[in-house]
Every structure is written in structure tokens, then in C-alpha cells.
Amino acid sequence: MHNVNDEFFNRYMEVLVDCLKIPTIHQPETVNERQPYGQRVAQGYQWAKSLGEKLGFNIIETPGHALAWVLGEGKDRVETVSHMDVVGVGDDWSVDPFGAQIMDGKLYGRGTQDMKSALVATMMAMVYIKENNIPLKHQLRAVFGMDEERTMEDIGHYVSQEGQPLFAFTPDGAFPISGGEKGALMWILKSNFSHPKLIRFTAGTACNVICDKAQLIVRERLAFVMKVADGLNVQYTATEIEEGVLVEVFGKAAHASVPHLGHNAIVDALNILRYIVIDPTVKALYRTFIDAYGHGFDGNFNHTVMGDLTSGLHVLRIENGQLYGEVDVRYPMGVDSSALTTHLQELLRDIEVTLDYDARALLTDLGNPFIRECIRVYQDYTKDRESLPLISGGVTYAKMYDGVCVPYGIKDPRSSTPMLAHQKDEYIEIEYLRDILKLMIDAMVAIANV
Numbered sequence: 091m092h093n094v095n096d097e098f099f100n101r102y103m104e105v106l107v108d109c110l111k112i113p114t115i116h117q118p119e120t121v122n123e124r125q126p127y128g129q130r131v132a133q134g135y136q137w138a139k140s141l142g143e144k145l146g147f148n149i150i151e152t153p154g155h156a157l158a159w160v161l162g163e164g165k166d167r168v169e170t171v172s173h174m175d176v177v178g179v180g181d182d183w184s185v186d187p188f189g190a191q192i193m194d195g196k197l198y199g200r201g202t203q204d205m206k207s208a209l210v211a212t213m214m215a216m217v218y219i220k221e222n223n224i225p226l227k228h229q230l231r232a233v234f235g236m237d238e239e240r241t242m243e244d245i246g247h248y249v250s251q252e253g254q255p256l257f258a259f260t261p262d263g264a265f266p267i268s269g270g271e272k273g274a275l276m277w278i279l280k281s282n283f284s285h286p287k288l289i290r291f292t293a294g295t296a297c298n299v300i301c302d303k304a305q306l307i308v309r310e311r312l313a314f315v316m317k318v319a320d321g322l323n324v325q326y327t328a329t330e331i332e333e334g335v336l337v338e339v340f341g342k343a344a345h346a347s348v349p350h351l352g353h354n355a356i357v358d359a360l361n362i363l364r365y366i367v368i369d370p371t372v373k374a375l376y377r378t379f380i381d382a383y384g385h386g387f388d389g390n391f392n393h394t395v396m397g398d399l400t401s402g403l404h405v406l407r408i409e410n411g412q413l414y415g416e417v418d419v420r421y422p423m424g425v426d427s428s429a430l431t432t433h434l435q436e437l438l439r440d441i442e443v444t445l446d447y448d449a450r451a452l453l454t455d456l457g458n459p460f461i462r463e464c465i466r467v468y469q470d471y472t473k474d475r476e477s478l479p480l481i482s483g484g485v486t487y488a489k490m491y492d493g494v495c496v497p498y499g500i501k502d503p504r505s506s507t508p509m510l511a512h513q514k515d516e517y518i519e520i521e522y523l524r525d526i527l528k529l530m531i532d533a534m535v536a537i538a539n540v
């Protein structure tokens with residue numbers, strides 16, 4: 091096990107603070123050929139490039155999309171892959187999201203959990219290995235991509251330029267390791283739709299977030315709306331406004347991959363609406379998406395290792411005669427996504443259903459020697475031999491490699507720290523950062539010497 095002294099840890103913290111202060115959010119209005127994800131992400135790219143050069147690493151670039159710090163001459167390579175980009179911030183933070191403020195042993199900022207702490211840990215592991223002249227059997231790279239949160243085509247470009255490594259891990263999940271990821275698809279629903287009683291239906295912010303609030307405006311008596319809604323098990327408010335009756339229906343937001351942690355307001359809103367408009371399309375939508383495990387479209391499927399298919403209609407807008415919806419599905423191995431799409435098209439005949447995005451399911455062989463080394467490093471360091479390899483419903487860069495990349499860390503399965511990725515007041519505990527840094531050093535040395 092490698093030892094990290096306070097001086098080295100402080101160097102890590104300084105670099106991490108610098109990184110957190112760059113607001114690496116995709117910015118469409120400043121996209122151009124040199125900065126394919128906009129000016130702010132490009133700033134993060136330049137920062138990682140200059141720092142690597144200053145520290146004496148060879149740099150490999152897929153210009154604007156991804157870059158790698160490189161160590162060692164081995165003809166085969168292994169690598170870590172991390173993302174520099176972060177998701178946007180709302181205006182409800184109680185600290186500066188790009189201030190890298192420290193309070194009560196916690197470091198605050200967008201990206202502290204997802205995933206700049208881990209990205210900088212892989213940078214500093216490279217520095218540690220270089221400064222201590224640790225021998226490497228394979229070439230080792232720390233790769234930094236710039237567009238994980240949106241398209242992942244950044245790493246797609248990198249992999250097609252550089253080819254597949256022997257093995258890679260992305261510290262963008264949880265320990266001890268992820269043995270697989272469910273497939274993820276998005277269906278888009280479109281149709282003409284109008285009904286004299288429905289003025290507007292607005293719900294959902296993103297396909298991968300369970301909707302916590304649906305709003306509908308109907309031409310109906312308030313008393314009737316309340317009678318309907320009171321008879322259903324839904325949380326709502328109804329008020330008379332100029333246009334009609336405004337109904338707000340409340341659910342609970344959660345990531346699409348964990349429906350048991352959320353509650354979809356759209357389903358409850360459709361439940362109310364189907365009694366007001368008596369319409370086959372509304373009824374069909376309600377029936378098809380009532381259940382978060384695909385029962386409504388015969389998509390329910392359980393894989394003994396990978397678990398259940400999950401699904402949800404998470405965006406729905408009906409106005410000006412148009413209906414638009416987005417459905418998220420996470421599916422285990424064994425599900426045929428194109429057959430499922432055809433089946434849905436048959437079920438929803440009045441609606442145009444398109445498969446807009448589809449990333450296949452991955453399942454890795456846990457007996458793979460690189461994976462065994464990663465698990466051994468985690469177990470040796472933490473003494474945690476109870477936590478089992480997991481299957482994630484999330485989508486990471488692992489999807490962009492040909493089965494040779496797995497999520498490894500950095501969430502501690504035993505920790506009670508809330509998951510704050512993509513949420514306000516994101517933070518990470520400073521003491522935990524020490525563990526992360528040491529784990530990344532040990533794991534990177536280990537995989538480079540398998």
C-alpha cells in the first residue's frame with residue numbers, strides 16, 4: 091500500500107480546488123470547432139492540458155473532446171477515464187457552486203461528488219507514480235473527457251482514435267466495483283392531440299429524472315375536479331384561474347434508475363385527467379406508463395444478476411394541439427430494445443413512438459484479473475469484504491468501451507453521505523478524499539502491473 095503524506099494530500103487539495111473553480115458546464119452559444127462543448131468546458135480542457143505538460147507528462151489529444159496524461163512505454167495500455175464536465179446549477183445553492191468552499195470538514199462545489207474529486211485523484215495518482223518512479227508493466231493513462239453528462243461522444247472519438255485498452259475503469263460509480271450497467275433507452279412520443287376540456291399539460295424537466303410536479307389547466311368546474319382527485323390517491327392542489335382550473339400534482343424526484351426512491355407526478359396527473367377528458371389516448375398513456383417496472387407495456391423483465399427493467403414517462407407536454415413525451419427505460423441483459431419499441435408502437439397506435447437513444451447493457455466477467463485486482467485493492471484498503479459488486483442503472487463512460495471498462499468508486503457503499511450528484515449544495519467529506527487519493531494510487535499501480 092502506498093503512503094500519502096500531508097504535503098502530497100495538500101497538493102491534491104490545491105489542484106482539486108483549482109479544478110472545481112472552473113465552471114465546466116456545456117454552453118451551446120460558445121460552441122465552435124475548437125471548443126465543441128463551449129468556452130467553459132474548453133477552459134477545463136486547457137487547464138488539464140497545461141497542468142499535465144507542466145508536470146512533464148506526455149499528452150495525447152483528441153482535440154477539444156478528450157485528452158490523456160500518459161506514463162510508461164508498455165505496448166499495451168490500461169487507463170482511467172473521468173469527465174471534466176459538470177451539470178448546470180440552479181439558483182438555490184446556499185454556497186457558491188464554483189467557490190470550492192470548505193466548511194465543517196466538507197468541501198462544497200458542483201463536481202465534488204460527480205466527479206472532479208475522482209478526476210483530480212487520478213491526476214495526482216499519475217504524479218505520485220511518476221515522482222516515485224513506480225514501475226509499470228503496461229502503459230498507464232489518465233483520460234479526461236469533456237462531455238459525459240450529455241452525449242459521451244467525446245470518449246467515443248477518443249476510443250476510435252486510440253483503440254481499445256486492455257482495461258479501463260471510470261471512478262464515476264461506487265465501490266467495490268460495478269460488474270455491469272443496465273442498458274438505457276429513450277423513447278420520444280409525438281402526436282396531434284386536442285380536447286376541448288384540456289388547455290395545457292406541462293410536466294417534467296428531463297427524461298432521466300422522475301417528475302415531481304405536473305401542472306394541468308382544464309376547462310371544468312373546480313368542484314368536479316376536486317371530487318375526482320379526492321377519490322384518487324394523489325397529492326394535488328386545484329385553483330380557479332382565468333383560463334380554467336389549474337391542477338398541480340406532486341410526486342417525488344429521483345434518478346430514473348431508482349424508481350423506488352421517487353414518485354412520478356405525471357402518472358397521477360394522467361389519472362386525474364382521464365376522468366375529465368374521457369379520451370382513448372389519455373387512457374392509453376396512463377395504462378402504459380402507470381408502472382415503473384414496465385408491466386404496462388409487457389416490458390417487465392428480471393435478470394437474476396442485473397435486476398429489473400425500470401421505466402417512466404418523465405416528460406409530458408400537451409399544448410396547442412401537440413403532445414410531446416419522453417420515456418426513460420433502463421434494461422438488463424436479455425431485453426431486446428428494438429422488439430420492445432415495436433411492441434410499444436403497436437400499443438400506442440395514435441402516437442408516433444421513436445427510439446431516440448439506446449445504449450446497450452453491459453455485463454463484465456468478475457473473474458477478469460484486472461477486476462479482481464481492483465476489488466482486492468478496495469478490500470485491502472477498507473477491510474470491507476461484505477459489500478458486493480453491483481449492477482448500476484446509471485450510464486457512464488463504460489458504455490463507450492467494448493466491455494473492457496467498468497465503474498470503480500468513488501461512492502463508499504457503507505457511507506451515509508447523501509448522493510448529491512446533480513443536486514444543490516453538492517459536497518464531499520475531506521477525510522474521505524484522503525481515502526480516494528490512496529485508493530486511486532493503489533488501483534492504478536495495480537492495473538498497470540497485471
Ligand SMILES: [Zn+2]
Nearest residue numbers: 173204205262
Ligand atoms: Zn458522473
